[in-house]
Amino acid sequence: MINRDYILRLAEAIGRELSFILKLRRRDNDEEVLIYIDDVLLRTVGMTSRFLNSLSDEMLVKALSPIDRLNVEAALWIASLLQEEAAIYTARGNSSEGYYRSVKALALYLAASQQEPLEEAPFFQERILNLLQTLADYELPDSVKQQLFAYYERIGHYGKAEDIFFELLEHGKTIALLEQGRAFYQRLQAKNPADLAAGNLNEMEVAEGLAQVEKLL
Template sequence: MFQRDYIMRMIEGMAQVSAAILGLRRAGKQEEALQVVEELLDRQFGMNGRLIRSLSEEDLVRMLSRSGDPDPSMLLGLGLLLREEATVQDDLGREGGAFQTRLKALHLLLRASSYGAQPSPDEAAERLLAELSAYELPPDSKRRIAAWREEQGRYDRAEDLWYELHEDGRLEPGELGRFYGRLLLLTDESLERGGLSRQELQEAAEPWLAETGKE
């Protein structure tokens, strides 16, 4: 019950924060909006923006853990707050900073989704992906998104990302074969819901399974 109450307060608080930041942005008070974000980072997460930007995703996950277990609600909250920060950075013409902030926010939301955060971070993650669509994402980000698409059951979209990595020359040996190996274990119905037929999957998988010795 305590955890549910905490999550609901966080969600309500984020809605208020979003409204407050939007109001400041519309009033041309972007620096004040950034200060609101900074104060919330310190109050809610005990970290300032500079520290958060300097830490890796793994470091942040460890710091936002309870008794050694990642806290999905904290990851969700931080991801949402960083997305708000990125919108203000855009207003200020800080394109590079906005890109990096959105990327970190996306990674945190994908992790929150994998850990079963409720409410689901998926809608917010989709919005971030739309905002990042004009950019070429790093290979690590593409891998994370592919894994998330697979978790969602969007196998066709996961496959597209693995092929992007292949075309970029960033595919590691056996990666695509292992992906296809997992999909071949699924039912025809699951594959169809995920945008793939059994026949096209088998045809696409054959050369990659040969690479992993799983023909």
């Protein structure tokens, strides 16, 4: 695991680049900004925006995991810069390009959070929250919802995790997904009532959720 101090230093380095990008955007020359973002991508991860956006979310994560372990630093640089591209395309009225870049960025943030304590870096937490707000009116791919399900549980937002779980169930009640749900509720049963309440669930809701999953299984 990369240590917390490194995550914070990385957040600071990315934040400096994003501050400069914001200054460029104030010149109202989007093409200049997109070229600069491409230059930063080449400098930091050795890949262009065009190449990164040609890959599916799953393929991009795999490309950044050459030894079955995500290159977290590269993932966070790419996520942050694609998020900036998304904002530019959305502002220009190209919501489709904005959506796809936002989803890729979210998938990378969530993948990185599985390995490193991004919740301890307010910078990345705010970036993730902004993406979730941006995508609130859109349907997310199931692969991203799976990541979001795990992410919400990890940061203690149990009610939101449950909501995502039931959204996934609507798309297909597979044995694997139901087993995930059962394990989720069993983990919640070990939490104390105060922790559950902080995560917007209570013991009765956990018991009801587990019973529902058991019935489906």
